[in-house]
Each structure stands twice: as structure tokens, then as C-alpha cells.
Amino acid sequence: MQPKYIFVTGGVLSSLGKGISSSSIATLLKSSGFKVSILKIDPYINVDPGTMSPLEHGEVFVTADGAETDLDIGHYERFLDTSLTKANNFTTGQVYLSVIENERQGKYLGKTIQVVPHIVDEIKARIKNVAKGNDFLVVELGGTVGDIEGMPYLEAMRQMKHELGSNQVISIHVTLIPFIKAAGEQKTKPTQHSVQELRRIGISPQIILARCEKPLSKELKRKLALSCDVDDDSVIVAEDAQSIYQCPINFLKEGILTPIAKNFNLDCIQPNMDEWDMLVKKIISPKNQITIGFVGKYLDLKESYKSLTEALIHAGANIDTRVNIKWIDSEKLDMQNIKILEDVDGILIPGGFGHRGIEGKINAITYARENKIPFLGICLGMQLAILEFLRNVANIKNANSVEFDVHTKEPAIYLIEDFIDQNGQNQIRTHKSPLGGTMRLGEYDCILKKDSVIYQSYHSQELIKERHRHRYEANPKYKEILEKNGMQISGESPNQLIEAVEIKEHPFFVAVQFHPEFTSRLKNPNAIILAFVKSALQFKK
Known part of the structure; x- marks a missing residue:
């Protein structure tokens, strides 16, 4: 018709x-x-x-x-x-x-x-x-x-x-x-x-x-x-x-x-x-409840994290659990008041831009890593998880992102242009923003390592497709240092860009460069967000 x-x-x-x-x-x-x-x-x-x-x-x-x-x-x-x-x-x-x-x-x-x-x-x-x-x-x-x-x-x-x-x-x-x-x-x-x-x-x-x-x-x-x-x-x-x-x-x-x-x-x-x-009945009257510490900087307008908060609802509905969010302003989080995270069952660091609130997010990552609390980092969250690990575990105290310090001597996170310049175009699909920056934007392939938490979370799929929106990448030069000190590179693009990292000696510490929330649906929650919520429920129990 x-x-x-x-x-x-x-x-x-x-x-x-x-x-x-x-x-x-x-x-x-x-x-x-x-x-x-x-x-x-x-x-x-x-x-x-x-x-x-x-x-x-x-x-x-x-x-x-x-x-x-x-x-x-x-x-x-x-x-x-x-x-x-x-x-x-x-x-x-x-x-x-x-x-x-x-x-x-x-x-x-x-x-x-x-x-x-x-x-x-x-x-x-x-x-x-x-x-x-x-x-x-x-x-x-x-x-x-x-x-x-x-x-x-x-x-x-x-x-x-x-x-x-x-x-x-x-x-x-x-x-x-x-x-x-x-x-x-x-x-x-x-x-x-x-x-x-x-x-x-x-x-x-x-x-x-x-x-x-x-x-x-x-x-x-x-x-x-x-x-x-x-x-x-x-x-x-x-x-x-x-x-x-x-x-x-x-x-x-x-x-x-x-x-x-x-x-x-x-x-x-x-x-x-x-x-x-x-599923709606499980959202409204669930059997279980957990609390996720959501460490962000746009807390005055929570619509900025709409897909992510909805993705947590989807994951919760599918395991009969209400996911309560404890909003934590990363600008106000320091080691003096870090105990605000004591009552959470999981810690989430979302994506974002700019240097504001960065140290508070890194403090939250340290707390999650040291206290074995389920952790999920997304986009900027993955980049900060790498910086925190390099500084506090690998002892590279000056590890930084060129987003926060253009002249850093330890550029663990750098612009996608730097990767392209060093490796050639190598069939990397990028997008030129109106403001002049080069971005990865839209859906890209990610190859998962078989002996990883993320591989198990995605039902043992070796190749997944997820969406990106960012200008900065993890510098592959630091891969060997990260893995030597216990951080596994568990997901890479076909061009060897770092897409996912995790810590093996931790119940659930996973961070991804992509935005898994963009592919989450009520009937089909995103796999890694579902795994994170399950881990938080297990942690609480």
C-alpha cells in the first residue's frame, strides 16, 4: 500500500x-x-x-x-x-x-x-x-x-x-x-x-x-x-x-x-x-535494586546523558533490577570526599569533552580499581582509565592526554590525526567536523580478544560493531607497558586502534572507546552495559 x-x-x-x-x-x-x-x-x-x-x-x-x-x-x-x-x-x-x-x-x-x-x-x-x-x-x-x-x-x-x-x-x-x-x-x-x-x-x-x-x-x-x-x-x-x-x-x-x-x-x-x-512491569516493580555512581560534569542537565541513563534502565529491566543512579559531580570529587562512593555497587565514567572535572573522574577510577568495585568507562572514561593505570600502576606519573596538555611528554592519549600521520591512512574512515577537527563518527568494527570479559559479554562474538563520536585515541605506543603491568587490550579496530581495555585481576573493570549506549534498546540491551549491571548486582549480593 x-x-x-x-x-x-x-x-x-x-x-x-x-x-x-x-x-x-x-x-x-x-x-x-x-x-x-x-x-x-x-x-x-x-x-x-x-x-x-x-x-x-x-x-x-x-x-x-x-x-x-x-x-x-x-x-x-x-x-x-x-x-x-x-x-x-x-x-x-x-x-x-x-x-x-x-x-x-x-x-x-x-x-x-x-x-x-x-x-x-x-x-x-x-x-x-x-x-x-x-x-x-x-x-x-x-x-x-x-x-x-x-x-x-x-x-x-x-x-x-x-x-x-x-x-x-x-x-x-x-x-x-x-x-x-x-x-x-x-x-x-x-x-x-x-x-x-x-x-x-x-x-x-x-x-x-x-x-x-x-x-x-x-x-x-x-x-x-x-x-x-x-x-x-x-x-x-x-x-x-x-x-x-x-x-x-x-x-x-x-x-x-x-x-x-x-x-x-x-x-x-x-x-x-x-x-x-x-519488561515495563520489571521497570516499575523490580525484584532487585542497585546503585550506580555516575561520575559526570553535566549534572545540571542530565539530558546530556540520556542514552546512557536509558541503557541502564534497559539492562535493569532485563534482569528484573532497578538501577538507581547516584549523580556525582566530578569537579567536586577529590580524595578527601571519595568516601561518597562507599555505598555504590558500580562506578560509571561517561564520555565528555574538555579538561573540567578530569581529576575527579580519575579519583573515582582509582577508587573502583583499588576497592574491586565494578567499573565501566566509556569513551573519555576509557582514556582516563588508561591514564590512571599508567600513572598509579605503571608509575608513569606524567602520562596525559594532549586534550588536557598539548605539550605533554607522555601523550598516552592523542589526536586521531597523529595516528593517521604515523600509520598512513590505512583505510581509516574519519569525519571532518565543521570546526576543523577530524573525528571518528558512526559505526566501526571492533575485534575482541577471546580470553576477555568483553568477549564473553558479547556472547563470544569476535567481531562487533559499535558507534563512536570522538577526536582522541589511546596511543598504541603504550600498549606494551599497559599489558606488562596487568591491563589487557581486549578490543582493537582492524587498524589496531585501541577500542577496549580491562584489568584481569579485577571482578569487572572494563572500559571502551565506543559509545555502547547508542545501540541499547528496551528489548535488546547493549551487551557490555548489561554485563556491567549484572556485575554490580553480583557485587551487591
């Missing part, structure tokens, strides 16, 4: 959960046997979030093909248990860049370039390209209705419904039903105004997804249906949930598939959510 389009817009304010709503709808459709893809449109003029501060934008999610994308793409992959590409997220910056490049090449035959039709046509072409080969495409538009930067996208939505017909395109509007404490009641007026703004530009949503803290009464649902001109069964209550993974189950109970099927002239849509439901 021809692809059917579900557009998801937001009203009143941002951060209502359009990404989770879109992911939940797509999950229900996929679990019903349909082929489903999903697209996030970001109206900002940046080409991608790759150069944006974590404090500005939260996490940058990396796809297998090396695209730096919005963090909602991570939600899509985690819910749908699939790998998406750079086509599944585009920005206003990309749209305008493409149109301007086409104009420079004479592709518009000298016409005056305008928002309508040229920008809108580019938007429609990108949307239709992602829909190819799918039964459904769920399209989430970032921002809220009324934002000036979102207008070309709303026009593209309107035109697509006009061109394809009302049984091929529907609109779902996610909006807030605030509870006014002083009045003691919920208010529908913000939603009414938001829908009026949509209708003013020619879009009438078929489904209202009402975000609220408390359940809506039948009277309020009826009032919303009448004022927003939708059917009574098309007002879907999206009440706050204990876990985001509850949302598909809640939407199913609310009957969201009934108006979707009706608007698309489909028979009853019946998903199989048994396995999902079982």
Missing part, C-alpha cells in the same frame, strides 16, 4: 513529550505487523546539533551512518528496536542549504527562489523519501504551533494532505491540559487556542493527545472534542507515567489505534505488546 503519514505537532509549550508520543504510536503500529519509519524535523537553522553545547541542546545522538542528530532519534531507535539514518532527522539549516546549493547550480532554471514553493517542496521531498518502502511514516515537528520557524513545515503538512487525500495523511496534536491549583481544576482553553491556530493555517487535527498530570473527566474530554472538532474517541489522555516505556501501553488502553484505523480506512489494528508489557 502507499505510505500513510502521521504528523505529530505540539501546542502550548515545548517538552510535552512529542518524541515519546511519536515513538509510542510507531511502536504500536510496528507491533501490529506494519512496516514503520519515523522522522524528526528540527526547525532550528543549525545544520545539525553536532556543534551545539550539551547545555544548549542536551545529548547529540549518533546514528550508525555517522549523523549527529537530535536526542529524539535515540528514543525512536530504543522504542522501535531499529537503526535509523541521517535521513530520519533534518533541520531548517539542511533544507535551506540544499535549496541554496541547487539554486547556485542552476537547477531552478533562473526562477526567483521563495519559501513557497521551493523550501516547502524540498521539505515534502525529504519527508516522502523517508516514507519509501514503509506502510507508515510518523513525522514529529519540533517546537510548537505558532513558532515562526515552524511555518514552512506546517504548510508542507497542509499541502501533503491536499495532494494525497485525507485517508493518507492525519495530524495528531499534543497539547497541555494544565491543572490550576488555585482554581482546583483543569483548563482546556490553551488547547482550544492552539488548535484554532492550526486551523487558521488550514490544518485540522484528527486526534488530540492531551498531556495532563491527572485523568480527564468525561465532561472535559467531551468539551475538548466539541471545541477542537474531533470525534469523542479521538481525545486521548496522555497522563504522566512512571516510565516512558509505559506510554505505548497507556495509549493502547486509551484506544488511540481506533481513530488511527478509522481515519486511514483500515480494519482493527491489534498489536502484540506482551513482551513489552512484561
Whole structure:
């Protein structure tokens, strides 16, 4: 059948959960046997979030093909248990860049370039390209209705419904039903105004997804249906949930598939959510609990670590364990207050950039190594584990990274350019960032050593594929020193770049250069993160 389009817009304010709503709808459709893809449109003029501060934008999610994308793409992959590409997220910056490049090449035959039709046509072409080969495409538009930067996208939505017909395109509007404490009641007026703004530009949503803290009464649902001109069964209550993974189950109970099927002239849509439901119950009411000491520096905005915190939830759900996170500010962690880690069952050092908070992270690694506490280091976490080991075990006190000291005499961590210069290109695929740096970005092969913890964790697979986002590498010149002193190089790229290290005389001390959190899903947790959580549970017991 021809692809059917579900557009998801937001009203009143941002951060209502359009990404989770879109992911939940797509999950229900996929679990019903349909082929489903999903697209996030970001109206900002940046080409991608790759150069944006974590404090500005939260996490940058990396796809297998090396695209730096919005963090909602991570939600899509985690819910749908699939790998998406750079086509599944585009920005206003990309749209305008493409149109301007086409104009420079004479592709518009000298016409005056305008928002309508040229920008809108580019938007429609990108949307239709992602829909190819799918039964459904769920399209989430970032921002809220009324934002000036979102207008070309709303026009593209309107035109697509006009061109394809009302049984091929529907609109779902996610909006807030605030509870006014002083009045003691919920208010529908913000939603009414938001829908009026949509209708003013020619879009009438078929489904209202009402975000609220408390359940809506039948009277309020009826009032919303009448004022927003939708059917009574098309007002879907999206009440706050204990876990985001509850949302598909809640939407199913609310009957969201009934108006979707009706608007698309489909028979009853019946998903199989048994396995999902079982995992959600283990998230909400698990048998066990552990505490992981999460030593980071972006603690004011925990969205910067979104994929990693979700990956811990996935791992926990699959062994019936709640993973509690003890957030520890690495800038404030020193040997005087290191005992803050006494009550944790595992220590995690995530990725990051810059020298701020580095010594605190190294102190945490020392504590994990000396006290035999399960440890997992990721990206920068692996680089710091190597520095800590060289300084405190191999007695190379000046071991450092050129990221922190350009003139260091012991460059145990150096730029990827230095590796390429010393070894030749050697078929290393790299990415040039807009700021001029060379990065490893996207999915790469890693060869595991058979007598290692990581090899066992990945079910005895010798070759694995994981995603990277970094400029700095462990210097292979220090391999012999590391292994002589008891740190095993347990994973390498085909080009002999160090991908994983571990300490054999330790119950679980593993660090990896890649970002395993990017491939973790609720139904398929990442192998090394699952092994880490299992080890922490064993440590506690």
C-alpha cells in the first residue's frame, strides 16, 4: 500500500513529550505487523546539533551512518528496536542549504527562489523519501504551533494532505491540559487556542493527545472534542507515567489505534505488546535494586546523558533490577570526599569533552580499581582509565592526554590525526567536523580478544560493531607497558586502534572507546552495559 503519514505537532509549550508520543504510536503500529519509519524535523537553522553545547541542546545522538542528530532519534531507535539514518532527522539549516546549493547550480532554471514553493517542496521531498518502502511514516515537528520557524513545515503538512487525500495523511496534536491549583481544576482553553491556530493555517487535527498530570473527566474530554472538532474517541489522555516505556501501553488502553484505523480506512489494528508489557512491569516493580555512581560534569542537565541513563534502565529491566543512579559531580570529587562512593555497587565514567572535572573522574577510577568495585568507562572514561593505570600502576606519573596538555611528554592519549600521520591512512574512515577537527563518527568494527570479559559479554562474538563520536585515541605506543603491568587490550579496530581495555585481576573493570549506549534498546540491551549491571548486582549480593 502507499505510505500513510502521521504528523505529530505540539501546542502550548515545548517538552510535552512529542518524541515519546511519536515513538509510542510507531511502536504500536510496528507491533501490529506494519512496516514503520519515523522522522524528526528540527526547525532550528543549525545544520545539525553536532556543534551545539550539551547545555544548549542536551545529548547529540549518533546514528550508525555517522549523523549527529537530535536526542529524539535515540528514543525512536530504543522504542522501535531499529537503526535509523541521517535521513530520519533534518533541520531548517539542511533544507535551506540544499535549496541554496541547487539554486547556485542552476537547477531552478533562473526562477526567483521563495519559501513557497521551493523550501516547502524540498521539505515534502525529504519527508516522502523517508516514507519509501514503509506502510507508515510518523513525522514529529519540533517546537510548537505558532513558532515562526515552524511555518514552512506546517504548510508542507497542509499541502501533503491536499495532494494525497485525507485517508493518507492525519495530524495528531499534543497539547497541555494544565491543572490550576488555585482554581482546583483543569483548563482546556490553551488547547482550544492552539488548535484554532492550526486551523487558521488550514490544518485540522484528527486526534488530540492531551498531556495532563491527572485523568480527564468525561465532561472535559467531551468539551475538548466539541471545541477542537474531533470525534469523542479521538481525545486521548496522555497522563504522566512512571516510565516512558509505559506510554505505548497507556495509549493502547486509551484506544488511540481506533481513530488511527478509522481515519486511514483500515480494519482493527491489534498489536502484540506482551513482551513489552512484561519488561515495563520489571521497570516499575523490580525484584532487585542497585546503585550506580555516575561520575559526570553535566549534572545540571542530565539530558546530556540520556542514552546512557536509558541503557541502564534497559539492562535493569532485563534482569528484573532497578538501577538507581547516584549523580556525582566530578569537579567536586577529590580524595578527601571519595568516601561518597562507599555505598555504590558500580562506578560509571561517561564520555565528555574538555579538561573540567578530569581529576575527579580519575579519583573515582582509582577508587573502583583499588576497592574491586565494578567499573565501566566509556569513551573519555576509557582514556582516563588508561591514564590512571599508567600513572598509579605503571608509575608513569606524567602520562596525559594532549586534550588536557598539548605539550605533554607522555601523550598516552592523542589526536586521531597523529595516528593517521604515523600509520598512513590505512583505510581509516574519519569525519571532518565543521570546526576543523577530524573525528571518528558512526559505526566501526571492533575485534575482541577471546580470553576477555568483553568477549564473553558479547556472547563470544569476535567481531562487533559499535558507534563512536570522538577526536582522541589511546596511543598504541603504550600498549606494551599497559599489558606488562596487568591491563589487557581486549578490543582493537582492524587498524589496531585501541577500542577496549580491562584489568584481569579485577571482578569487572572494563572500559571502551565506543559509545555502547547508542545501540541499547528496551528489548535488546547493549551487551557490555548489561554485563556491567549484572556485575554490580553480583557485587551487591
